Amino acid sequence: MTWARAISRLFRSFHFRKIQVLISMSSITITLLAVVLVSMLLFNRFSKAAEDNAYLNLGQIIEQVNANLELYVSGMQDIFNVAQEQINAASDIPDDRQLGEQLGTILNTRKDLVSIALFTKGGNLVRGVPVLPMRQNTKLTEQLWFESAIQNPGTLQFTPPHIQNLFKSDYRWVVSMSKNITYRDDSRVKQGVLVMDINFRTIDELSQRVGLGKKGYVYIIDSVGNIVYHPQQQLIYAGLKYENLEPVLNYAYGSYLDESDGEQRLITIQTVKPAGWKIVGVAYADEFLTTKKELSGFLYGFLLAAVFVVLIINLYVSAKISQPIRRLERSVQMVEKGDFGTHVYVSGAYEVEQLSKRFNLMLRRIRELMDQIIQEQEAKRKSELDVLQSQINPHFLYNTLNSVTRMAELGRNEEVVTTITSLSRFFRISLSKGNHIIPLEDELEHVRHYLIIQTIRFKNKFRYEIHAEAETMDCLTLKLILQPLVENAIHHGIEKSAEEGFIGVYAGISGEHLEIVIKDNGVGMTPESVNKLVSGKLRSEGGSGSGSGVGVNNVQERILLYYGKAYGLYFESEPEEGTTVTIKLPVVKPEIPRKEGDQ
């Protein structure tokens, strides 16, 4: 389940249009193509060269062996000729003492000369060195060296190596050189066969020494295909090994690839001229053509390494390019969500740095503009507030002054004094040195003087009560919020009621709020008229001009403007029962206690 989710997420995150992917894919493709192309070219070129080189090497090795053998064989040939000349020179072969010494000297010059002997055509020994008794049952006339000498008169014959069984001495592997010659026996010219046996050891060792890799070897055959030397001669005779001689016999020299036994073998052939032997070098392709495999191995490695390096560089470069862009994107996302405080600094490519700088500049500009808007709004609100507060209707003043005139005419001086005093207090608090915010104490004082004036005007048609908890007294409040509500209670509640009216103003702290409650026992209101009142329509209807001019909706607006939506007026009204208005305000205490401020 988690796997499936991881995979699907992987797919979702894998956008082909991502910069990183685009860069990586394209450069990997290009690198791969280039490397593969170069590798293929190199491989073909090098492997061809390596193959040629291998053949050349093999050819040179075999050539070297051939040169050594030729030198050796032609040396022996020379010795044979010397021996033949001496025999020719001697007049009486069987008994010539001088000849014996001469042949003995020849024999001693070369360690690998085993014997020199002259036989009659019937196979009887005429003369031989070293002087040793003959063995029985030698069957020498049936032996190859004798037969071929008789068959090919006048030419020197070489036999493949064989066991020399003529004389009573060790059995030795020898190569025989033989020739049908004439000699003089007791001054008569006779035909005979001169044979010189060379120890095969030198040739054997020479051939054994040749190394053609670990498994490769050299073998020698004579002109008709008899094995002269083969490291596995016995296996061939026993039929356990097979050497494909047919093509070898067709070549005098050269090389070819043999696949007759399933394995690739490089065959190189050279001919030892005096003896007519063929040296055949057998090298195994898997040892000699290793360069090809090494090369391909290397190229594969190179390819892998190149792809790996390119990938790393790609990831780095594309990350370098795309990461800052992604970071920038994230920052923009933050801004989008409304966090204008974000500061973006993205290092990286020059373009991205510039972009982030510009973005920051833009952000700063936006912040400035927003601050400006806030300030403008503030100013606008303040001016609105000012406008609203300045809406105190001069009708109140006119009505009050009218009442005072009437009282003065009637001689009710005491009431005149009270009214004028309250009026002057009322106005002083109304002005409050232009402050919008005043302590609740002053606001209550303000409404009290208003009530005093009104009770006098309405000839004690209602009673009133003002009560505030002690700790609310120094709370700060908007000014002129109580008077419009009290005015409303008088005009819409008490004035229409026949009974004696009552208005109560109470201030207290409830929870975290300052609550001021204005209560009346007037006619009350229907919910519709409450709504109208709040929306400000009632005043315009009943705009008799007798009020202070500051509407209930004005109070509501001011509270909302100043304190926010959490505060305001709450009406509870029952027809014929009365209305209760609760003003909810935050508890704000002055920063510096007033008394200290006074001092």
Add this chain to the structure above:
Amino acid sequence: MMRLVFMLGKGWLLLLLLLPLTASCAPSGNLQKGEKMTVIDMIVKMDRGDYWKTIKMGAEVAAKEYNVKLNFLAPGNENNYKEQIQLMEESIARRPNAIILAASDYEALGQVTDRSSYYDIPVISMDSEVASTKVKTYVGTNNYEAGQKAAERLIELTGKQGDIGIVNFVKGARNADQREEGFLDYVARFSGITVVDIQYCGSDEELAYRLTRNMLKEHPGLDGLVSLSAESSIGAGRAVEEMDYGDKLMMIAFDNPPEMLELLQEETVQAMMVQNPFNNGYMAVAAAVKAAHGEKLEDKIPTGTKLIDLDNMLWPENQKLLFPFVK
């Protein structure tokens, strides 16, 4: 997190790209590494004598061909089976890939051969068998058949009437016993032929010589003599020659020491049963390599024998068999 996933995605992509490459890379990689050398211990009966040297030569040719590290080990004497057991134990402790054993004693080496199978070391028996079922194969002469062939030739030479003496080498060695058994089984078909004496020389030429002299003294009318090993042949041949019995009795020898070839040429010995030690050594190593790689082998790999006489001794294919070394 995103970045990690991204890297994963990349790795996956890379893998896809490289898949065909790695696939084609694998075989060439194997070839380049080269095969590991196979270690094979070859424990024979003796490190002297042309016979064992030729085995060694054959084994070395095979070792080169099959990339084998060959340890050639032998006790001081052919009938010293205790030393051979010791060699086997040391070899098992070294844990070679395979062991080739030419057991001096059929019974005595059975136990140690069984033990090698606990350590999963395959044992190839060469030249003479050993009493163990754990042996993977036997490479060598079919000794029973060789004994029979020798008897056949000897009876051709002596005729169907006559007394025959046998000079054998080590009683208890499997090849000696089998040759003798083959010989006796064949001879038993002819009622006119009597085997008057069997002697064991323990692969000692001198002892063979003395035993043969005694035999000839005791049985002066002996018509035929067979010696069943190289050493017994050399001793017996010398005795026959010295006592001038060359013309009187027919002799078949075993193996091909140069002395015997001289006697063959002088017609003191009429024929020689020649084994193929080079092929023994070669085939044993080849079989051991196969066994080490867990391949199944035939129960027996016979390497063939040849009866050499005056007529065929100089045939090219026999010369290399008779004279394996170029001196």
